Every structure is written in C-alpha cells, then in structure tokens.
Amino acid sequence: MKISEKIYSQLIFEAFKETDSRKQQQLISGISRLVLKNNDSTKLKKIVEFFEELVLQENGEIKVEFFLAKLPTVDEQQKLIADYAKLKKINPLKIRASFNENRELIGGIQIKTNGEILDGTILNKLIRLKKTLIS
Incomplete structure (x- = not known):
C-alpha cells in the first residue's frame, strides 16, 4: 500500500x-x-x-526560509523577521527563521513558508521582463 x-x-x-x-x-x-x-x-x-x-x-509557530544573494547581519535578520511578522500579522517570536545564501538571485529576497513563495528577487524580475519582451 x-x-x-x-x-x-x-x-x-x-x-x-x-x-x-x-x-x-x-x-x-x-x-x-x-x-x-x-x-x-x-x-x-x-x-x-x-x-x-x-x-x-502544534506550538503555533511557523517555519520561514529567507533566501538572499548575501547573508544578512544579525540586525538585518531581526528586521526581516519583524517585517515579515508585521506583514503576516503574527508574533515575531512564533517564527522559526532560517537564512540561506543564493548568489544566483543577484539581489532582493525570496521568502518560503508553508508552500507559499514570495519572490522579490532581481533574478525573478529579470525573468518576468524577459517573458514580457519575448511575448
């Protein structure tokens, strides 16, 4: 089975x-x-x-993965968590965050959580621009 x-x-x-x-x-x-x-x-x-x-x-927490072209400092990490918590209207202490470096993104940020992806990277913008220009 x-x-x-x-x-x-x-x-x-x-x-x-x-x-x-x-x-x-x-x-x-x-x-x-x-x-x-x-x-x-x-x-x-x-x-x-x-x-x-x-x-x-079960504990009322969520796992959030941040992908950036360059790893943020501790202060920048706290700001990103606070901004995301404000955006989603949740307590920042309930966020289990991980920060990942992906130089291919060029700049900007990509946020993944619970199957949802928020993509504000330069790479994504370039891909969308290319699709627009081709069509």
Whole structure:
C-alpha cells in the first residue's frame, strides 16, 4: 500500500502524543517497520520535514526560509523577521527563521513558508521582463 510522507509524519506525530512511553515506543517501532516494508526509506527526509511542520503548528509557530544573494547581519535578520511578522500579522517570536545564501538571485529576497513563495528577487524580475519582451 502506498503511504505518503504526510501520512507517515502524521502517524509519528500522533504516536508522540501518546503518554505511555511503552506504547509510544511500540507505535514508533511499528511505523519504522512499515516504512521499511514499503521500501519508503527514500521518503525519510520529507517525512521529517512534514513532522517538523506539524510540531511547529502544534506550538503555533511557523517555519520561514529567507533566501538572499548575501547573508544578512544579525540586525538585518531581526528586521526581516519583524517585517515579515508585521506583514503576516503574527508574533515575531512564533517564527522559526532560517537564512540561506543564493548568489544566483543577484539581489532582493525570496521568502518560503508553508508552500507559499514570495519572490522579490532581481533574478525573478529579470525573468518576468524577459517573458514580457519575448511575448
């Protein structure tokens, strides 16, 4: 039976909610055997990512990835987090931010969270301009 990464992560998440440690261990062990039986070990990275999202959601937090051409300073990071929190009307303390350098972006910023991408990079603007000029 095909089981998606989201289903596996939901099963693990529910297993961790179990208060009895013995039962919790049995559930995790059973899920692990199921992953191996279905030859789904290649899905482990995605399973962990979805599990992390579930834990963050449970705590009322969100994971936000910032991509910039050059890594920002600590002050710039705090400003980016504060600006994003203001834009989305959420508490900045509820944001789990990561900052990534991608020199191909040339300049600007790309923000990824929960399947949503906000792209204000120069690279994206150049691509859109090229499409406009070609059509």
